Amino acid sequence: MQIDFTEIADVDDLRAVPPGEYLCQVQEVRESQSPAGHVRWGMRWEVVHGEWQGRTACWDSLHWSERGLPRVKFVLKTLGCLAEANKDLQPDELQGRRALVTVIHEERDDPVSGLRRLTNRVPFAGYAAAPATAAKN
Numbered sequence: 001m002q003i004d005f006t007e008i009a010d011v012d013d014l015r016a017v018p019p020g021e022y023l024c025q026v027q028e029v030r031e032s033q034s035p036a037g038h039v040r041w042g043m044r045w046e047v048v049h050g051e052w053q054g055r056t057a058c059w060d061s062l063h064w065s066e067r068g069l070p071r072v073k074f075v076l077k078t079l080g081c082l083a084e085a086n087k088d089l090q091p092d093e094l095q096g097r098r099a100l101v102t103v104i105h106e107e108r109d110d111p112v113s114g115l116r117r118l119t120n121r122v123p124f125a126g127y128a129a130a131p132a133t134a135a136k137n
Contacts, residue, residue, distance in 0.1 A: 014117065014118060014119045014120070015105060015118055015119060015120050016052070016055040016056050016057070016120070017047060017052045017055050017056075017057050017058075017103060017120065019103055019104050019105055019120075020102075020103060021100055021101065021102050021103075021128075022045075022047045022049075022050070022052065022057050022100070022101050022103060023047070023048050023049045023050070023098065023099075023100055023101075023130060023131075024045040024046060024047055024048060024057050024098065024099060024100075024101040025045070025046055025048045025096060025097065025098045026043050026044070026045060026046075026079075026094045026095050026096065026097050026098075027044045027045070027046040027056075027095070028043070028044040028095070029041050029042065029043050029044075029091040029092060029094050029095060030042040030044075030091075031091050034063060034065070036065065038063060038064055038065040038068070039063075039064040040061045040062060040063045040064065040068075041061065041062045041064070041091050041094070042059055042060075042061050043059065043060050043061070043062070043094060044056055044059050045057045045058050045059070045060065045099075045101050045122075048098065057101055057103050057120060058101070058103050058119070058120035058121055058122055060101075060121065060122045062075060062076075071124060074125065074127070075127055076089070078099055078127040078128065078129055079094065079097040079098075079099055079127075080097065080129070081093065081094070081097070098130035099127045099128065099129065099130050100127070100128040100129070100130055100131075101122055101126060101127060102122060102123060102126035102127070102128075103120045103121070103122065103126075104120070104121060104122075104123060104126075105118065105119070105120060105121075106118075106119050106120070106121045107119075
C-alpha cells in the first residue's frame with residue numbers, strides 16, 4: 001500500500017464529546033502517584049443522559065497534595081462525599097457518583113510523542129451537584 005503521510009496531521013484527538021455541561025457519572029477511579037510524589041485519583045466521567053450518553057466526557061484528577069486539597073474538598077462536597085469533617089475515603093466510593101460536569105477543550109503538545117494532543121478537561125470549579133431526580137447515590 002502506498003500512502004503519502006505528509007497529508008496526515010500530527011494530531012492525537014481524544015475528544016469524545018463537544019464542550020458543554022453534561023450529567024455524568026464516575027465510571028472508573030485509578031489511584032496513582034504524581035511526578036511530584038503525591039497521591040492522585042484519576043476519574044473517568046461518562047455521560048449518562050442525552051445525545052452523548054455512554055461516551056467518556058473526560059478524565060479528571062484529584063491531587064492529594066497541600067495545593068490540591070481545596071479542589072479535592074470542592075469536588076467531594078459536590079459529589080456528596082463530605083457529610084463528616086474527618087472521613088476515611090477510598091477511591092471506589094466515588095464510582096457511580098453523579099455530577100453536572102463542565103467540559104472544555106484543551107490543546108497541548110505531548111513531549112513524549114511529539115504530537116499535538118486534543119483532549120477534554122474540567123475547569124477548576126467545573127462541577128455542580130446533579131439534580132436530585134438524576135442522583136443515583
